[in-house]
Amino acid sequence: MxxxxxxxxxxxxxxxxxxxxxxxxxxxxxxxxxxxxxxxxxxxxxxxxxxxxxxxxxxxxxxxxxxxxxxxxxxxxxxxxxxxxxxxxxxxxxxxxxxxxxxxxxxxxxxxxxxxxxxxxxxxxxxxxxxxxxxxxxxxxxxxxxxxxxxxxxxxxxxxxxxxxxxxxxxxxxxxxxxxxxxxxxxxxxxxxxxxxxxxxxxxxxxxxxxxxxxxxxxxxxxxxxxxxxxxxxxxxxxxxxxxxxxxxxILDYNRVVRDLNGLEPAEFLQRLEERFDVQTSDQQVKPARSGEFGMYLSGQWYRLTIKPAQIPEQDPVGRLDVSLLQNNLIEPVLGIDDPRRDKRIDFVGGIRGLDELEKRVDSGEMQVAIALYPTALSELMAVADAEEVMPPKSTWFxxxxxxxxxxxxxx
Incomplete structure (x- = not known):
């Protein structure tokens, strides 16, 4: 054998x-x-x-x-x-x-x-x-x-x-x-x-x-x-x-779109985000350039979100993933989605479709907010597997x- x-x-x-x-x-x-x-x-x-x-x-x-x-x-x-x-x-x-x-x-x-x-x-x-x-x-x-x-x-x-x-x-x-x-x-x-x-x-x-x-x-x-x-x-x-x-x-990015803001008005939603992210408006599409950075499309406006260092766990191969940082600091605490595998309010868009697809899903009224992620690194995938841990759903798009x-x- x-x-x-x-x-x-x-x-x-x-x-x-x-x-x-x-x-x-x-x-x-x-x-x-x-x-x-x-x-x-x-x-x-x-x-x-x-x-x-x-x-x-x-x-x-x-x-x-x-x-x-x-x-x-x-x-x-x-x-x-x-x-x-x-x-x-x-x-x-x-x-x-x-x-x-x-x-x-x-x-x-x-x-x-x-x-x-x-x-x-x-x-x-x-x-x-x-x-x-x-x-x-x-x-x-x-x-x-x-x-x-x-x-x-x-x-x-x-x-x-x-x-x-x-x-x-x-x-x-x-x-x-x-x-x-x-x-x-x-x-x-x-x-x-x-x-x-x-x-x-x-x-x-x-x-x-x-x-x-x-x-x-x-x-x-x-x-x-x-x-x-x-x-x-x-x-x-x-x-x-x-x-x-x-x-x-x-590995390409695997992005998120969400149907509603969990009962929040856009201004309230942005205010909640500022507790854990640095939030900047952008006059163009935001494709994240590094880990810890996210692009967000809301009400016809792009934003650049940067996770605050205090929110990044040091010795946790799963918790340090961008998909985990997003889930633990925005998707669950702000949008109220604790199980993205089963919650019908969230959907996932492979990076091969580009940022235009995120705009389309929001502008159509189907979704209210879209978030673009930096791709998971293969070294991160290996570190999680070596630790016998499990990655969050929809972490990688090959x-x-x-x-x-x-x-x-x-x-x-």
Whole structure:
């Protein structure tokens, strides 16, 4: 048993890769997925969002939906659109979004090491979302959504990545959103051994995104082992992952919009903020330039908020996060939202949408105030995970997103 290992991936034949590639299952709702898959019978959305092939109004968590996904996957295999790799290998996966480039390794990672927290977490999971992924994996007998992992960059892996990425790729595709996806196969045994041994020597890996997928993989392994196999031996004892070095990761801001001011007039609201923030008006949009700084849009006016030093806890990796400073000094005490996971008065806007989206949500009357944050640093995420703590909800927004369908992990 090792931290990661190669695997015989299920992937599109090259001539159909562009037909198959799809956004992650959790970035589209059913109607958006149905529209994006229209006229694209080989789109992986037919597997990751199979309710699009059933009558409108079908419960996306019904047994019929999971069965439809399994049938759709088998159909793509039968038609020769998807093929099984003849041997276990690693893959190199490069994402290019505008000027940003990041190159990671596609591998399967150990469930046992996840359970021991060597693959470290930083979020709680929701039981309903976790159960959905368990049922999807079990029905497909495959893991189709990769977990997004990161590690402290390593010169050995950097050198191998540089060399492999000079060769001819399996796929070189540009998705609808303009993100370029390039995939290489690593089949040389010496390279495979070097990768496996180098990662085995690392202290840990970190989950960047995909806590529900990794938790579901652990539950499927527990279900399928049931004493019949030694843990670590079977394909279901590993989960599909793409692993990027920390110095290439791109985290964007994850901003907040709130429907009301908790019964306060705007002037009262601003006065309350001055107890914990330095508040300045701005004649232009405020994109925070550093940690501890926030942009706020209220009644057609932008403000720059700077947290007062006395409000920043010194030895608390969670409490020092900007998302925590905002929650503990504004969202909860002033706006009265103590559980942002469940309170319908608050919503979250990924930084990829820009500050214009915040203005739009407020100017439309849907929301009354919007707050822009400085992006969480990856070092902060790692510090929280190392302390075995949990980050507040919606702390990180990673871009670019991994595609679904390029490589899947079959549970033999």
């Amino acid at each position: 090792s931290l990661i290992r190669p695997f015989a991936g299920l992937r599109p034949v090259p001539e159909h890769a562009d037909d198959v590639i799809a956004p992650p299952y959790d970035v589209l709702n059913t109607e958006e997925a149905r529209e994006k898959a229209r006229g694209r019978p080989y789109s992986f959305l037919h597997i990751s969002k199979p309710e699009i092939d059933l009558p409108e109004g079908t419960d996306p968590y019904s047994e019929q939906v999971y069965n439809q996904g399994a049938e759709n996957l088998q159909n793509l295999i039968n038609k020769g659109v998807l093929m099984r790799e003849p041997q276990a290998c690693y893959y190199l996966y490069q994402l290019q979004m505008n000027d940003h480039i990041q190159t990671g390794l596609v591998a399967v990672a150990s469930v046992a090491e996840y359970d021991r927290n060597r693959i470290r977490k930083h979020e709680y999971t929701r039981p309903d979302k976790e159960a959905d992924r368990v049922r999807q994996i079990d029905a497909l007998n495959a893991q189709t959504g990769p977990v997004f992992l990161t590690y402290r960059h390593n010169t050995t892996i950097d050198s191998l990545t540089d060399r492999v990425s000079q060769s001819t790729p399996l796929y070189d595709l540009t998705a609808d959103d303009g993100v370029r996806h390039i995939l290489w196969r690593i089949t040389e045994q010496k390279d495979i051994d070097l990768i496996t041994d180098t990662f085995e020597a690392m202290d840990c890996l970190y989950i960047a995104d995909g806590h529900h997928r990794s938790a579901a993989a652990s539950r499927v392994a527990e279900m399928r082992n049931s004493g019949a196999r030694e843990v670590g031996e079977a394909s279901h004892d590993y989960f599909l992952s793409v692993i990027f070095p920390d110095n290439q990761m791109n 871009e670019p997103k991994l595609a679904d369908g390029l490589v899947s992990h079959v549970l033999d």
